[in-house]
Amino acid sequence: MSTQEEQTSEVAPPPRQSRGARAFFGTIGVLGEILITLGVLLFGFLVWQLWWTDVQGNREQEAIVRELPRHSVPTPEPEATETGPIVATPRRDAPPVMAEPAHAETFATIQVPRWDGEPERPISEGTDKAGVLDKLGVGHYVGTAMPGDVGNFAIAAHRTTYAKPFNRIEELKVGDAVVIRTATGDGGPGTDTWYVYRVTSSRVVYPKQTEVIAPVPGEPGAVPTERMITMTTCHPMFSARQRYIVHGVLDYWAPVADGTPAELLEGAS
Amino acid sequence: MYGWLWRHLPGPTAVRVVLLVALAAAVVVVCFAWVFPAIAPYMPFNDTTVGE
Numbered sequence: 001m002s003t004q005e006e007q008t009s010e011v012a013p014p015p016r017q018s019r020g021a022r023a024f025f026g027t028i029g030v031l032g033e034i035l036i037t038l039g040v041l042l043f044g045f046l047v048w049q050l051w052w053t054d055v056q057g058n059r060e061q062e063a064i065v066r067e068l069p070r071h072s073v074p075t076p077e078p079e080a081t082e083t084g085p086i087v088a089t090p091r092r093d094a095p096p097v098m099a100e101p102a103h104a105e106t107f108a109t110i111q112v113p114r115w116d117g118e119p120e121r122p123i124s125e126g127t128d129k130a131g132v133l134d135k136l137g138v139g140h141y142v143g144t145a146m147p148g149d150v151g152n153f154a155i156a157a158h159r160t161t162y163a164k165p166f167n168r169i170e171e172l173k174v175g176d177a178v179v180i181r182t183a184t185g186d187g188g189p190g191t192d193t194w195y196v197y198r199v200t201s202s203r204v205v206y207p208k209q210t211e212v213i214a215p216v217p218g219e220p221g222a223v224p225t226e227r228m229i230t231m232t233t234c235h236p237m238f239s240a241r242q243r244y245i246v247h248g249v250l251d252y253w254a255p256v257a258d259g260t261p262a263e264l265l266e267g268a269s
Numbered sequence: 270m271y272g273w274l275w276r277h278l279p280g281p282t283a284v285r286v287v288l289l290v291a292l293a294a295a296v297v298v299v300c301f302a303w304v305f306p307a308i309a310p311y312m313p314f315n316d317t318t319v320g321e
Contacts, residue, residue: 030270048301053309208319
């Protein structure tokens with residue numbers, strides 16, 4: 001009796017497992033298997049989020065840009081003595097401005113020569129993740145200025161996932177060109193137009209600092225006089241604690257029918 | 270769990286291995302197509318906009 005009691009209270013296992021012990025170790029085993037499975041699934045989620053959403057997003061955004069209705073850039077006549085594409089003449093008078101499109105409608109594209117190797121990305125109306133940013137690439141803040149307009153043309157995009165259009169935003173330097181090309185849309189003013197912006201500043205803010213997309217950045221309520229662009233994305237990378245902001249101002253505009261901005265040709269030639 | 274699955278799969282070892290691989294592939298497809306996109310909005314690292 002006394003030896004029996006001693007044996008159950010000691011850590012040494014009994015020579016043959018009782019039914020209770022078998023159930024206990026069986027449960028531990030299943031629990032372990034579940035935890036390992038959860039670990040594998042978590043790794044799978046990372047693979048999906050950090051790799052597959054890029055694969056899928058790049059494919060979809062490339063198709064959107066390819067199928068976007070717009071006039072093609074003129075190419076030189078075969079008999080022309082000049083070689084190479086036609087360079088658009090910069091125009092610095094008041095540019096035409098297109099009307100704000102419906103939600104999730106793709107109305108323009110963005111190209112940044114500094115991001116050598118990055119594809120042309122579509123810009124669509126709205127900044128909600130499910131409808132625009134996760135699927136259509138770059139999103140335009142509803143109610144902010146349209147390309148070329150006086151005010152602040154504010155756009156947002158992912159930095160680390162969903163094809164990460166603004167992944168290389170930290171490489172932008174003051175004076176770098178950000179080239180917006182509007183699509184044909186309804187064919188009204190401001191369609192099929194190039195807008196070449198120049199980066200003026202970059203900064204890191206907190207998510208609540210909406211004044212960065214105000215018509216005059218940093219001064220909500222002020223009456224705008226300049227034609228600005230603002231790009232927002234997450235910061236630091238893989239976090240949503242802060243936002244990385246790049247401001248720019250319109251340098252010039254040109255109709256697509258006039259040729260290609262010189263900024264886009266420098267890298268190619 | 271996996272022991273139970275293995276014992277309940279039909280056929281010889283080779284067939285069971287093939288079935289297991291097929292099952293795993295199906296789980297990956299379901300996760301990539303529906304499960305992960307459904308939980309991604311709740312992850313804290315995808316916000317890129319200011320406001321709200």
